[in-house]
Amino acid sequence: MxxxxxxxxxxxxxxxSYRGRASSYREHMCKYVFPKTFPVTFPQDVGAFERNNCVSVNVFGYDSEKNFVYPLKVVDDELEQHVDLLLVENHFVGITNFARLFSNAKSLRFRCKRCLTWFQGQKKKNNPI
Known part of the structure; x- marks a missing residue:
């Protein structure tokens, strides 16, 4: 789940304070077709969820020994409904602020989701090459 x-x-x-309660989200469950099997397998079930719901999903892994985040699945084009997830020890966690995953500083720096390189402005983020 x-x-x-x-x-x-x-x-x-x-x-x-209701952010961490499952009951806060139950009313939205009927809006999407979720995988019927649990635990959800990556990448098969994640891809099926994207196809069935018109939602794009990026998945990032986390190595707790090295304190290192790395991309597992990054979409070419993010849809209007887009989700970034962190896979930690076979559990999915929603990423609500991608930049804050890497830093607690409030700056105008952006990180490329494909290569995880920092950029100073929005223009470079959208076109790093």
């Missing part, structure tokens, strides 16, 4: 609630937490954010 972690995949379901990670996706819903990104697509339907809840503010305040």
């Amino acid at each position: 972690c995949f379901v609630f990670a996706v819903l937490a990104v697509l339907h954010p809840v503010n305040g």
Whole structure:
């Protein structure tokens, strides 16, 4: 169920103390076709979810020993409904602020989701080459 609630937490954010409660997201479950098998397998079930729901999904892995984030699946074009997920020890976690995943500083720096390189402005982020 972690995949379901990670996706819903990104697509339907809840503010305040109810953010971590599954009950805050149950009303949105019927809007999507989720995989019927649990745990959700990557990449098969994630790809099926994208096709069935018109939602693009990026998945990033996390190595806890090296404290290292790396891309597992990055879409070429993000759709209007887009989700970034972090896969940690076979559990999915929704990424609500991609830049804050790497830094707690509030700066105008952007990170390329494909190569994870930092850029200073929006223009370079959209066209790093």
